[in-house]
Amino acid sequence: MAVELKEMVCITCPLGCRLELEIENGDIKAVYHHSCKRGIEYARQEYYDPRRMVTATASIEHGVMKRIPVRTSEPIPIKHINALLNAIYRLQLEAPLQIGTPVIRNFAGTGIDVITTRNLETIEEGC
Template sequence: MKKDLICIACPLGCRLTARWLNESAIEITGNRCPRGEEYGREEVVEPKRVVTATVRLKSGFLKRLPVTTKRPVPKDKIAALLNRLYTIELSAPVIRGEVVLDMADDGVQVLSSRTVKK
C-alpha cells in the first residue's frame, strides 16, 4: 500500500510517497530534509493540525476572542473541538496565553491569543 502526500513543513512543498513495508514500518520518499520524513510519517499515522478559532467574549471592547490550540490536534478531533469552542462564553479581562479550554482526556489545550483588559 502507498499514499502520495505534499509536505507542509516548509514552503518547498515536496511531493512525498509513504509506503507500508509491513503493518508498522513506513518508508517515506521524496522528502528533501528530515522534517519531511517526520511530517510524512505523522500524516499517514495520525494527521494533526493547529486549530485557531474565536470564542464569544463579554467585553466593552471586543466581541470575539481569538484562540489557538497549544499544540497540533489530531484531525479527527477538530470538529468536536470547534463545537465545544462555539458554546463557550468568556468575560474580560483575559490575558494572552491563558488556558480557555482544557480537554484533558484528549490532551487538547486551547489558549487565548490576545489580551483584552476590559
C-alpha cells in the same frame, strides 16, 4: 496484501517535497522523494496520527469586542477538531482576559489547551 502508494506534500519547510509513501498492510514500508529526514518524520506523523492547529473565536461578555481569538496550544488530532470547535463556540467568556489564558484545559484528555491569542479589556477599561 498489495502494496499501495500514497502521495502527500511535505509542509515542514519551503521545499514542499512531493512525498510518496509505500504502504503495505496499513504500515509505511518506505518514504520516497524527501529532501531531508524531516520529510520522513512528517509523512509518518501525517499518516498515523494527523494533527492540526485549530484557531477560532469565542464569545466574550463585557469586552471591548464581542469575540476573542483563541487557538490550541499545540496541534490536536484531527478526530477531535469538530468536537473542539463545538466546545469553543459554546464558551461564554468574561473580560478582561490576557493573551495566553487557557479557556479550555486538557481537551478530551489530549493534554492540549485552548488559549487566548490577544489581550481583551472590559468595556470600562477600554473607554
